[in-house]
Amino acid sequence: MSFAKVFRTRSFRDVRQALLEREEIALVDVREEDPHARSHPLFAANLPLSRLELDAPVRLPRLAVPIVVFDDGEGLAERAAERLEELGYTHVTLLEGGLQGWRDAGGELFKDVNVPSKAFGELVESERHTPSMPPSQVQALLDREANVVVLDARRYDEYHTMNIPGSISVPGAELVLRARQIAPDPATRIIVNCAGRTRGIIGAQSLINAGVPNPVAALRNGTMGWTLAGQALAHGSSRRFDPHVDDHVRLVSADAARNVANRARVGRTSRDEARRWAGEAVRTVYRFDVRTPEEYEAGHVPGFRSAPGGQLVQETDMFAPVRGARVILADNDGVRANMTASWLAQMNIEVYVVDGLMPADFAEKSSGPSARHAPTPPAVDELTPTELRTLLQSPGTAVLDFTTSANYVEHHIPGAWFVIRSNLEQALLKLPAAQRYVLTCGSSLLARFAAPEVVALTGKPVQVLSGGTNAWIDADLPLEIGETRMASPRIDRYRRPYEGTDNAREAMNAYLEWEYGLVAQLGRDGTHGFHVI
Known part of the structure; x- marks a missing residue:
């Protein structure tokens, strides 16, 4: 036994x-x-x-x-x-x-989710009294075509889904680098928004910390506050910042950003020292390139992962979940890494910025470094999309899809069942009897790891779709949409009250009330070590 x-x-x-x-x-x-x-x-x-x-x-x-x-x-x-x-x-x-x-x-x-960052944002507003403006006042400024710009600090895809009419997409880490060029008249009022509160507060305070001369405020409660005020959002907008930055603006912004980082006691390091630290076994080290995804794809420093600075500050628990780890940031302008690092340092994270990088250092064009200790997927019996299509023309084959529930609902192979791998044993009980199982997910990588578990639980032949559902789509084979055949509950993703366009007013109000209470919760918890400069 x-x-x-x-x-x-x-x-x-x-x-x-x-x-x-x-x-x-x-x-x-x-x-x-x-x-x-x-x-x-x-x-x-x-x-x-x-x-x-x-x-x-x-x-x-x-x-x-x-x-x-x-x-x-x-x-x-x-x-x-x-x-x-x-x-x-x-x-x-x-x-x-x-x-x-x-x-x-x-x-x-x-x-x-992302609670450390959201709680920190509330603490920043509480201690620095970050200016904010109610949606009705911002709407009035826009209606009378006042000297004002609205900068959306979220990811571009979030902005594209829904945004303040007339706003420009400027993700958080880009604000200090771009604001002086977008609003060269120091009398132009700058309003920074996100979906709720955190990125608007951090974005507005970043501009203030960096000495941008314009009057700056966060849009109070972001797009949620805008909706709750009964004001219409735009959808499908594509206004983005100009990727070119004037040399003078870049130098002024870089000097300001470094001063902010120095005030926050950000560490400095070199490319070679950062590489040596990453190779040591005594500390956890994260290396992030905080520029835009497009810049990262065009070329980055080897060993650095893409983590746009605004999202890194917003999602520290996702990008760097080891508390007490060493975090190293890189950019090619001295603005985005220093501003991002200034916030991480205030969040009690040991953070360094790489100095002295040259254009030749950004030579790597891969999608990102591979994980050093990534396991080898199990060997499995594979079949092609065409072979699976033939199998499905006769009964006896059950297709298990281990993708995310959001991806599954968007599209899946006709007849497939949605399954969460950790819920596999219970999910199999909901399926009709099958002679064989075919596993898939987006690429079939996760499906390969699940295959031995399905064999152990069923004792039946198990194959994996080569290339996953992506290969099925590339073969131009039919798809199904919707919540059909959900063998596992949709618990793999929390529905955020600030996402999408169909959220209930009660959920948005409850979320905002929760955010207002985070500073008190931080005090009761007592483990954060946050400090605000």
């Missing part, structure tokens, strides 16, 4: 002490994103069990990093701990008592 391994545990008190002392620690919630968003500790990073082989090597790059795994009694944590050890991690423990243990010990619990 075989016995499951018994893992050591770490207590709430031990984890809290590590956070306070800035020791390296990865507090990992292995549930899916929706249950994670309902309740978790402040610095818990969401790495679902269903995707660990894909996500852990990128987000937890050092095999000796101390990892504390938890769930809320679903039985996922032990499975995740075993899988992490199989991936080579050497310091894996369980949170004593799981989420309930944290709660019972008096630990503060937070809702939503």
